[in-house]
Amino acid sequence: MLEFYKTFEDGTRKIDAAEPGCWINAVAPTEEERNYLIEEIGVLPEFVKSSLDEEESSHIDYDDDFRQTLVIVDYPSADDEQTGEDFTTLQYTTLPLGVVILKGYIVTISLHENYNIEDMAQQRIKGIDTRLKTRFLLLLVLRISQRYLIYLRQIDRLSSRTEMRLHQSMQNKELIQMLGLEKSLVYFSTSLKSVEITLNKIMRGKQIKLYEEDEDLLEDVMIEVHQAIEMCNIYSNILSGTMDAFASVISNNLNIVMKVLTVITIVMSIPNIIFSFYGMNVDGLPFASSIWIPIGIAVVACAIATYIFSKKDMFH
Template identity: 65%
Template sequence: MVECFMTGLDGITTKIDSPEPGCWVNVVNPSPDEASWLESTVGIVPEFVRSALDEEETSHIDYDEDVNQTLVIVDYPSAEDVEDMQDPSMLQYTTLPISIIFLRNQNIIVTVSLQESPIVQDMASGRVRQVNTRMRTRFLLQMLLRISQSYLVCLRRIDRLSTKTEQHLYGSMRNEELLQMLSLEKSLVYFSTSLKSAEVTLNKIMHGHMITLYEEDQDLMEDVMIEVHQAQEMCNIYSNILSGTMDAYASVISNNLNIVMKVLTVITIVMAIPNIVFGFYGMNVGLPFEGLPFVDSWLFPTLLAVAACLVAAYIFKRKGLWR
């Protein structure tokens, strides 16, 4: 899908039919024909197009001096498609690249994403204030700020969900809660990796060698850096908490298993006592207490077995082996 937007002199951004100087071209999951159109008609370097369509591309900035074009790739958070997950009720995030390409000779800015992005939708729908397609640097910083804010939103959601899942774990040790915690921990790993790469990209942008930074954009650039640093700190804190919680519950599960095995062992020993007693009385040999009454009946060995079981149970309980 290809859309073109232009900010008029009145400050309102509207759709236009074809690219023209000062416009913004938004491309979502382009077909081979649309990718060729970006190269032939818009004039983007083929290497930049291939990088923009690579799902595994990490955040970075690149500049081509020959055609005076700059490529900025950053990752934004995205929830996993429930159709691709074994349990649709689970939440897991991943990160996807979004590419912003500056074409200075054509005075055009192009964004390329592999799927519909709420970041781009907010920019196009007017939810982000003062969007101006003619001001490329500010447009880039506004998009970066929106991406960093989306990380914070997702991190707060992960924190709420991990707290809720932890409360469920207090009452049960089901695999579903543990798998959800594992999914959240994996999401934080994706976030941490993407935020570190984004910080490196932002530092290169701040130097102003590849993208011209204007004085009026300094405050916006500082806001982006602050949001990214805050997202990094939150990601590290939540990751440490979640990792500690997973380790604690692993220890609890292991301890519970040891307790169960200990109880089963004690029960097995106690239940083996009647077999031993009746085994002796089933032998054709002389036994003690033959002169006592009821020795020839099953009552005496039964009472003896019960008494031995009670004594064994009392001893195990005194030693703390049986609660």
């Protein structure tokens, strides 16, 4: 899918075809659309290929001959999956978004639709101007860093909710959920560090021309990225410690259940021992004149055993 946007005096709006100074948005482009970007717009084939590679990490690349710059930025993505009553599993990952800056155009290329591009297209971000390519790039990266912060807060709330379930749970579902969140934090941390390295290269101004009015915006982006990295590290440490603690708690709960079951088995085996003794086919057994005497002995023995185990707090 190809979309074209351009900023006019009255704002940014969608146009029908590419014009100088416009923004071209390519989402999961077909072979024909890729050829259009390469042959008509002039985007380098390797830039298109890198932008559509799911394993690509954040980096910046520049071609001197064609005077084109490729900036790959990993953005966060989340998928909801309902697994039970009021229990939602969120799987977080990161995907690459390619931004190609070339003469006359700025092109964004991605494999999937994402909120960041939608926010730019719907003008939910102030100051967008497709003619100001550096500012456009920085605003896009700022929105992506803010999206990281939103998802990190979601992870924190979800981990807290899962932790509450773990207080009374002896199943693996909650631990698996927290393991998935911890893995998501690893993805986020790795991608954010790559984004930070890319921003440091942009800050040098060698591959992308920086203007004086963009310096404050770049500082804001760096602050957001640093904050996201710190939050990611904090949540990761907390989640790791929580998982270890609750793994021990679940194991301890299982031991308590096994202890209670063992005590109940011992108490219930006392009547069986007594009745087996009086059930032997021999003469001269004590108190064998009446059936109620063995029953009474069994009841008294069970009561004594229950009292002793209760005193030792073996039923909790």
